[in-house]
Amino acid sequence: MDQVEKQERPVSEFLQKHGELLAAVISGILIAFAFVLKEAAPYLFGAAFLIGGFAKAKEGIEDLVFEKSLNVEILMILAAIGSAIIGYWAEGAILIFIFSLSGALETYTLNKSERDLSALMALQPEEALVIRDHKEIIIPASQLVLGDHVLIKPGERIPTDGRIIKGRSSINEAAITGESIPVEKALQDDVFAGTVNVNGALTVEVTKQSEETLFHKIIELVQSAKSEKSPSQLFIERFEGLYVKSVLAVVGLMLFLPHFILGWSWQETFYRAMVLLVVASPCALVAAIMPATLSAISNGARNGILFKGGLHIEKLGAIKAVAFDKTGTLTTGKPEVTDMLVRNDLEEDTLLTIAASIERHSTHPLGQAIVRCAEKQELSFLPVEEMEDVSGWGVKAEVNGQSYKIGKLSFVNEASAKAFHSGAAETLQAEGKTVVFIEDEKGIAGMIALKDIVRKETVTAIKALKKVGIHTIMITGDNEHTAKAIAKEAGIDEYLSERLPEEKLNTISELKEKYGMVAMVGDGINDAPALASANIGIAMGAGTDAALEASDVVLMKNDLIRISEAIAISQKMKKIVKQNIVFALSVILLLIASNFLQFLSLPLGVIGHEGSTILVILNGLRMLKE
Template sequence: MGSEAKTIAKGIQKISFIDKVKPHVELIAAGLSGVLIAVGWLFDQYNQEADSIIAYLLAFVIGGFFKAKEGIEATYENKDLNVEMLMIFAAVGSAIIGYWTEGAILIFIFAVSGALETYTMNKSHKEISSLMELQPEEALLLINGIEKKVAVSELRVGDHILIKPGERVPADGVIIKGRTNIDEAAITGESMPVSKGNEDEVFAGTVNLSGSITVQVTKASNDTLFQKIIQLVQSAQSEKSPSQQFIERFEGTYVKIVLLVVIAMFFLPHFLLGWSWHESFYRAMILLVVASPCALVASIMPATLSAISNGARHGILFKGGVHLENLSHLGAIAFDKTGTLTKGKPEVTEVIVKNGLDQDTLIWKAASIENHSNHPLAQAIVKYAKQTTGKDLLHPDSLEDVPGWGIKAEIAGEQWKIGKAAFVGRETAENAADPGDVRAKELASQGNTLVYIEINGETSAIIALKDVVREETKVAIDQLKKHGIQTVMLTGDSEKTARAIASESHVDEFFAECLPETKVDHLRQLKTKYQTVGMVGDGINDAPALAIANVGIAMGEGTDVALETADVVLMKNDLPRIAEAVSLSQRMNRIIKQNVIFSISVIVLLISSNFFQFIDLPFGVIGHEGSTILVILNSLRLLRN
């Protein structure tokens, strides 16, 4: 048994070593090719021509294997030539005319640039691979109070699982017992832990930091939010941007043109300019190298992948390069109000109480009555009372709900009415003599909804409630304005409320009393005026508007619904991330533009130098392949924060 265990251990170590080496095999092959070139050059110095050629041939085969394989497979699959084939022709041509060293150097530098491009791809996928490793493979299933360790794939909806401090959450679910702090950085990109208790959602891949919790599983392991994020980013990385699609269409035609010009250069300079056959062939080989659009082809894809990965690491998910590219062209961006610019739930902003009455007691009794209603305003009053008084609520002696108006109740021998102004016998705050009504009028003008309280026939209090603007909204809107983007609010609220919220949130303009279909109409008008328009919403009731916008941005808050409805998803309801996404898009497009201009300039310079016989093959190789390496390195800058 001991020898068997050793054999197994050696096998595991061997597999582990292969797994570690595999991502770097292209770079290793390129390095070995470089060593063989040096060996071939040394043999050449000592006039050992046969040994020198063997070393160069090995450098050709080892260094060029991966790129040649890629080029031949792509040519066979697409029935079209590509830049890899140009490099193969150039290297073989160099060898034919006796320039073994130059041909081998071409293969070596081409192999290095290919290895670097592969490194970029691997680097851009690294965040996704590391995410996939975060989801646990096992979970503690509770069966009649007894813990049983099972594979996560065996969990079913409705199962109860125990998650201890320090463990990762194995499945999406709802806490049914316990309280803890959860690190949700893997989902939202937010480093601050979130406090969770009964009925709160938890997501697979997040970390339980403190207390033990019992969770009821709500989704199968292959349907978790975590899995959907991974699938979405993988899909985005495989989707090509318009710029990339154009370059790939351009590549096939360009390669054919280069080959035709190279063939012409075999003959025309000999007959028209008096060049020797050797010189004509030599210059044709240099043209084959320097005219190849390797750097141009590598100008876009690495930059796009790097930007998508950067966004995913910060909780900004792009569904493809096209949406990332469009963000930098935004002329205007429209926001849904509720749940986007505001918190989405009304909060008590002020309480006005008649002189002589105790505010805490009044709020406590009002909340005891409102606790029997499911209306959002009623629940906001109950929440406020629990926070301010800390008392257990009473049970009214009698209660009558008057739909559309308010609620009547008897409590502690008092007759109460809570509801609209007209419900308590008043038209508006302005028509009453109480000084508090002046303040009530101000609150109403600021977008607050007023709830009136009447006790024993007398108006005793006014409660102001409002869907409060998020703290980060103003910062986010101001950042977008700095980018020169027009900001617009679309809301179903009244003109007065919309005006107040628009002023508070700093948006440039607003449209009030919008139905879902009128939001779509407004977006069409904005697109006519600003060409490229974004829409930010909660991903559910704003789906039509998100669909019509050039870039639909959903406020995720960890909901998988948002993943289905928008082009860009903010995994946390963090509005300033939109400006970050715009900045990332601008950086990406700026780097792509730099790459394209630089690569075209190098190609034109090298072709001109070759025609005037200013450049030799080694310098053509270095200039061409060096430019490819530089544009890839430039793209890698987008992986930085």
């Protein structure tokens, strides 16, 4: 019994995927035979009607009965039946054939998009080799828990998000970022589920549950994107119902008015009404948007750009300005200590030890850079008490019974800080360095200068955006001098300095008033409100979960060049959709006018109308190309 079920399953899956196309092909073959076998033609045409039109007729009737809505399927079935009533069996059958073929093409687009998602889901291993109680055991990847040690051999896919605790290797992250060039990974580097361990054995500590991995989030994002429709698509769907009712009303009038008003014969009147029923159907218009949108989403996903739906693709093409968070977005987010100045009664090592001991309890990138500097010099950390993190300003703490404040200029005694070492802070800031001040009970104890390195691809990405006329803005909490230096190095048009995390939201509102459609690019928790407030929020894939949730577009590789690529996809899709709509409406109007002037025959009407639908779908499928 199981063997029979296994044999039947591939057949049912094949019919589910390709049944519509198979029915269209059989319908076409029957029509071809009907033209050859004249005597059997009525039966063959009838069979072509039933086989080719069954799926669409079922869809139209279900919508009519359950949704109480009229759609284009009903128009086509009525037109085909009307054609048969007046003796045009061949034309009616051809209408059914081409209509079912265009429907099969739309289904192909949806299936192609689903196949991309299925292929993505298949990349995550179902099992993992885990080390427990000094033994290697194989368990389902879904049963991995935080802290588990997973052994990954060369050539295997990584089953979980984690951190390398043993070994080094090259990792192919194409499934996540779309970038096929392997990335070198060593101790303490993060790895992601679904990526491939190329050449070295690794032991990885699990850092996320299976449903929280980046890979799992990608799949969720792509799935939700498929179901979210753009405003244009929603408008077309609403318009379809009203349009179909209007066509049926006009056709109802066409069945008798031309006979009395224009003197047409009853046969000619009915014939023209049937032609109108065919050519006025909005098939091409209905198919103008969805195939192109789904193709654009699939294209982006293959290249490490995740759109959360057609709405966001449409909006992205209208963006006039892009605002960037600085740290971790325009820069690497891993600043380094470059200079250190101390008060005369202190040593550099003493000051660095105190600062690093305090910052060790902070998660701020500047604080972590100070800690790394102390670790490189092998300094010992001191106990810290009364630690307080003042968001956007700095930290307070006690070390050896003495109170310290570490932070920006306005967090300490501003006058003393500016005068410290003959105003050295201003010189350092002019060089694009961020200056952190350390203040104790005697006053300014010293200052540490750090430089956050601009990403290699930042300059190229900014140039690409400028090339298409997009204004660029940097938003940072850094002071004026540092912000100016970084903006100049990156090629940014405008910078807004000394903006606290809570001020970013108001800043985005101001930019929207000034420029209209604004995108925000960020990666941190403090960027999430601004990402949500912008017309389009773009998150860096390696950013925080909050940023990923709040954004509309996700760049799976932290590559800013992908922004211009995403905009290019959006603009290309909008161009194709516009072409489709103009072409579809033009063909409908031309065919309707030709019918009223009695120039158009039913066969030509069928070919013109259904041919335009197929051309519109094929034009939308161009978005599948790289």
